[in-house]
Amino acid sequence: MALSDDQLDRYARHIVLREVGGMGQQKLLGSKVLIIGAGGLGSPLVLYLAAAGVGTIGLVDDDVVDLSNLQRQIAHGTKDIGLEKVLSAQQTVADINPDVKFIPHSERLTRDNVQQLFGEYDLIADGSDNFETRFLINDACYFLKKPLVSAAMLQFEGQLSTYKAYLGAEHPCYRCIFPAPPPDDVARTCGEAGVLGALAGTMGSLQAVEVLKELLDIGQSMSGSLLIYDALYSDFRKVRVKPDPGCPLCGKTPSITSY
Numbered sequence: 607m608a609l610s611d612d613q614l615d616r617y618a619r620h621i622v623l624r625e626v627g628g629m630g631q632q633k634l635l636g637s638k639v640l641i642i643g644a645g646g647l648g649s650p651l652v653l654y655l656a657a658a659g660v661g662t663i664g665l666v667d668d669d670v671v672d673l674s675n676l677q678r679q680i681a682h683g684t685k686d687i688g689l690e691k692v693l694s695a696q697q698t699v700a701d702i703n704p705d706v707k708f709i710p711h712s713e714r715l716t717r718d719n720v721q722q723l724f725g726e727y728d729l730i731a732d733g734s735d736n737f738e739t740r741f742l743i744n745d746a747c748y749f750l751k752k753p754l755v756s757a758a759m760l761q762f763e764g765q766l767s768t769y770k771a772y773l774g775a776e777h778p779c780y781r782c783i784f785p786a787p788p789p790d791d792v793a794r795t796c797g798e799a800g801v802l803g804a805l806a807g808t809m810g811s812l813q814a815v816e817v818l819k820e821l822l823d824i825g826q827s828m829s830g831s832l833l834i835y836d837a838l839y840s841d842f843r844k845v846r847v848k849p850d851p852g853c854p855l856c857g858k859t860p861s862i863t864s865y
């Protein structure tokens with residue numbers, strides 16, 4: 607479908623980019639992305655993907671907006687306290703870009719609904735806040751062959767990568783790098799250990815950039831690399847990560863055969 611006059615205006619700064627152009631913008635408008643979590647990472651993600659004209663955006667979260675969320679979860683405002691996060695985000699997205707078809711999934715991601723939810727989308731963006739969900743997302747993306755763009759953060763540090771282990775070869779999965787949840791005393795949540803609010807903006811925006819790159823198939827994918835950002839020392843490190851032959855999911859003798 608050709609771009610309308612309004613769309614040519616709205617996306618003009620994309621269209622002049624050689625790597626995007628009118629064709630790329632149409633590709634974004636035809637893309638379907640599912641975001642897990644409407645919190646610190648999910649907020650900038652949903653705002654930038656909506657502004658970029660990703661045509662269909664789904665958001666999964668079963669939580670309601672709390673006053674303590676507003677220090678970093680910028681898709682929600684003070685007036686939204688008590689409202690379901692997916693509905694609050696829906697209002698924000700509608701305000702930013704009416705081109706976007708926004709699908710609120712007001713539920714918790716579980717083994718029972720993951721296949722049906724992921725099946726509707728081209729790409730999954732993980733902004734969840736616990737390891738159990740991260741492993742479930744990783745495993746489902748592997749079996750359903752969906753690219754996964756994943757970010758995480760705690761206190762002053764953030765991590766980012768893309769996982770496409772279903773391609774084999776040089777593409778690790780999340781379990782290759784993080785084989786097991788850390789012990790309880792290390793696996794602290796942002797609620798317990800704290801997080802600098804603006805770090806969520808940095809990591810969620812980096813994640814949005816990687817999502818757009820994957821959808822447009824431009825530049826170098828983050829698959830096979832892990833980006834680590836230390837905000838206190840303003841240090842970005844990009845390290846090479848390889849598949850683990852002993853990985854229980856994508857290794858030589860997998861023990862995980864479904865999600």
Ligand SMILES: [Zn+2]
Nearest residue numbers: 779782853856
């Ligand atoms: Zn693996």
